[in-house]
Amino acid sequence: MKVSPSLLPILRSRTQGELLALVLLHPEREYGITELAGDLGVTPTAVLREVERLVGAGILADRRVGRSRLVTARTDTPLYGPLSELMSVSFGPVPVLTEALSGLAGVREAYIYGSWAARYHGEAGPPPADVDVLVVGASDPDVLFDLAEHASRQLHREVTVHRVSAEAWAAPTDDPFLTSVRERPLVRLELSQEAQ
Template sequence: MSRETPSLLPVLRSQQQGEILALIFAGEDLSPTQIAERTGFPYASVHREVQRAEEAGLVVSRRIGRTRLISPDPDSPYLPDLGRVFVRAFGPPYVLADALRDVGGVERALLFGSWAAQATGHPTGRPVADLDLLILGEPDRDDLYAAVAVAEARLGRPIQVVVREPNWWEAGTGAFHDNVTSSPVVELMQTDRDGG
């Protein structure tokens, strides 16, 4: 299935290509199956994009047993600069979800605002400098801001954090609530309030 050129970085062939490369460049070595699970893209599409990136000298693969692991090619003349571009443009969901994973009290996290609009196919007409992060829950603020600082450093972007009560999405009121809940968002994580 052919997708439109992504508004986050319109020089790429597809949003899918950008997200897959951003996830690879964001950190740990991943198998194509792990990439498919994290991005939600079909395995065949991930395999095809990884193959193209490997042929272009952007990534390398190695086998550990039967598992094929993909990582950025350390000998590529395009790294680390190209890696930073992919992570900055497409990496916020992956980097933030990873950073917030160990912060207790976060019931739901999502990106909203200009970046989320562009990521969901609603171009704003200009590059987005910062990220808007909504946290629903009762996190320890020190832990939250420490995690966000790590994500800011990895993404090279300032992150504006808004914390609201766990039920704010359903029960909140006011102009800010109405604006956020009626605009494009990118879900980062959500926990089951019943403990799951």
């Protein structure tokens, strides 16, 4: 099990925070246990354990279709609004930015860096005031600006996107910015590549 998260220390684990953010920030979707495990990078057993707790608490709902178990957010409870808001500002950047950048023309890779990534990896410190994103590729700067504005509204904090070419990211460099980004914690966004 992952340790108690620095992003929101009231949660029991980072897995719990990631699961809640993914499901609560996409209330229109149903997720299978295996799909959630793949998205979160944990075992189906770990997801099932968290789902059992959250369904029992009335935060998530589940239903069975054949041998599959589908999970969704319970939007009909007083907890949904405040809890989804809390998940948005704490664990929301990964699902929100993954969805926004997936399939975007010219995006090869994307990472969250800076204070948010440091807290995600367990470094102690104050809550991050913003979310810094590094996009590797040749995507349109205007599209990235609009995407950052939209994500800022969703996450209730400023999102800044910095773009670098694939060549610059892959090559050794003495560029102070790239050196700093590479030396600090990074959270890689697992993007679908359909529009590449």
